[in-house]
Amino acid sequence: MIVDAIKSVLRDVEHPVSLHEPSFIGREWQLLKDCLDSGYVSSVGEYVDRFEQQLAQYLGVEHVVAVVNGTAALHVSLLLAGVKPGDEVIVPTLTFVATANAVSYCGAIPHFADSEQSTLGLDPAKLRQYLAGILQLDDGQWLNRNTGRRVAAIVPMHAFGHPVDMDALNEIAGLYGLPVVEDAAESLGSCYKDRMTGTLSSLAAISFNGNKILTTGGGGAIVTNDKVLAKRAKHLTTTAKMPHRWQISHDEVGFNYRMPNINAALGCAQLEQLAGFIERKRSLAETYKKTFSDVVGVDFFQEPEFACSNYWLNVLLLDEAKPEICNEVLEALNNESIMARPSWTLMHKLPMYQGCPRMDLSVAENLEQRLICIPSSPFLSQAGDHA
Ligand SMILES: *Cc1c(COP(=O)(O)O)cnc(C)c1O
Numbered sequence: 001m002i003v004d005a006i007k008s009v010l011r012d013v014e015h016p017v018s019l020h021e022p023s024f025i026g027r028e029w030q031l032l033k034d035c036l037d038s039g040y041v042s043s044v045g046e047y048v049d050r051f052e053q054q055l056a057q058y059l060g061v062e063h064v065v066a067v068v069n070g071t072a073a074l075h076v077s078l079l080l081a082g083v084k085p086g087d088e089v090i091v092p093t094l095t096f097v098a099t100a101n102a103v104s105y106c107g108a109i110p111h112f113a114d115s116e117q118s119t120l121g122l123d124p125a126k127l128r129q130y131l132a133g134i135l136q137l138d139d140g141q142w143l144n145r146n147t148g149r150r151v152a153a154i155v156p157m158h159a160f161g162h163p164v165d166m167d168a169l170n171e172i173a174g175l176y177g178l179p180v181v182e183d184a185a186e187s188l189g190s191c192y193k194d195r196m197t198g199t200l201s202s203l204a205a206i207s208f209n210g211n212k213i214l215t216t217g218g219g220g221a222i223v224t225n226d227k228v229l230a231k232r233a234k235h236l237t238t239t240a241k242m243p244h245r246w247q248i249s250h251d252e253v254g255f256n257y258r259m260p261n262i263n264a265a266l267g268c269a270q271l272e273q274l275a276g277f278i279e280r281k282r283s284l285a286e287t288y289k290k291t292f293s294d295v296v297g298v299d300f301f302q303e304p305e306f307a308c309s310n311y312w313l314n315v316l317l318l319d320e321a322k323p324e325i326c327n328e329v330l331e332a333l334n335n336e337s338i339m340a341r342p343s344w345t346l347m348h349k350l351p352m353y354q355g356c357p358r359m360d361l362s363v364a365e366n367l368e369q370r371l372i373c374i375p376s377s378p379f380l381s382q383a384g385d386h387a
Helices: 002-009 028-038 046-059 070-080 097-105 124-134 166-176 227-237 261-271 274-292 323-335 362-368
Strands: 063-067 088-092 109-113 135-138 141-144 151-154 181-183 203-207 220-224 298-300 314-318 371-374
Touching: 002 274, 002 323, 028 046, 028 261, 046 063, 046 220, 046 261, 063 070, 063 227, 070 097, 070 181, 070 203, 070 220, 070 227, 088 097, 097 109, 109 124, 124 135, 124 166, 141 151, 151 166, 220 227, 274 298, 274 314, 314 323, 323 371
Parallel strands: 088 109, 088 151, 181 203
Antiparallel strands: 063 220, 135 141, 203 220, 298 314, 314 371
């Protein structure tokens, strides 16, 4: 039944059907050629500035710093949020590995938190209760009483493009003076209430990897309204090079994380089409929603009531947490050349993160066994096409 429903939605598209393919139907060739002709293909060039400005305008935010990928954006955002070696950082266990890895790059330890079914992201009520039980004030700092380590930040992730309940999470963070760094890698263009994800905390990271809703080939961005943080972000991501006309000197250990101009040229062309991509993806989600409304045993995951999501990856939730049913569906779809994927393996089950602190993760563990991602490329929708 599930397989037939998906096949009916995709019956007119060419197979194999991938999970998420980029669309290059705008001025990509034109801007890339212009970039090559200019000779500026690396980390200096007008497309980087243009991409940053246009993205900032789109998001309604003061500053965007374009970097080589979303993981680098997260890494530097966490450093700027004050995460230090030996700290703990609250991250969801249901996420892509980059969220936890960025914490590790800071020498800090991910502390895994549970998700809620209505958003697939951090559960604020459960987190609030948990933190009240484990945090203890010591000399002006909130320590995990079980490990003695400082808890330094909270990193909510908007899973598959669906916003988490940011007001509730910001409120909890406020109780303990913890900075919030949004992992908005998947949610470019998604709104929480009337604001864009990526603008709901002091710092946010976005990804423009090839499988994301907007791609620069590889790329990412640090987003902030804070002028000082933006300046620090730009400095740290350009090897901490001191501005000078000819001297090459650096005042701290920086990173070679700036987005190259050629990637930014692609990004500028993609940005012109973002509204259209979102329209098509929401229309595809609508088609899936209708199709699955009368299929038993499964729900098509819909945006939370406070959200307008980009539906980056469409998600099915099986009624029952039965891995064998999940596997059957995945097997059947992949045999039909329709790419479908299960949930990420939860972070606390990965060998390098098994020993990390964590709360009860039963909701995420249940979701992991019920979740299937199905084809979501914008061109799969006929919205806006002439029939
Ligand atoms: C894609 C992604 C990232 C990292 O982005 P890259 O550009 O691939 O480094 C981080 N977090 C989440 C949740 C992602 O999906």
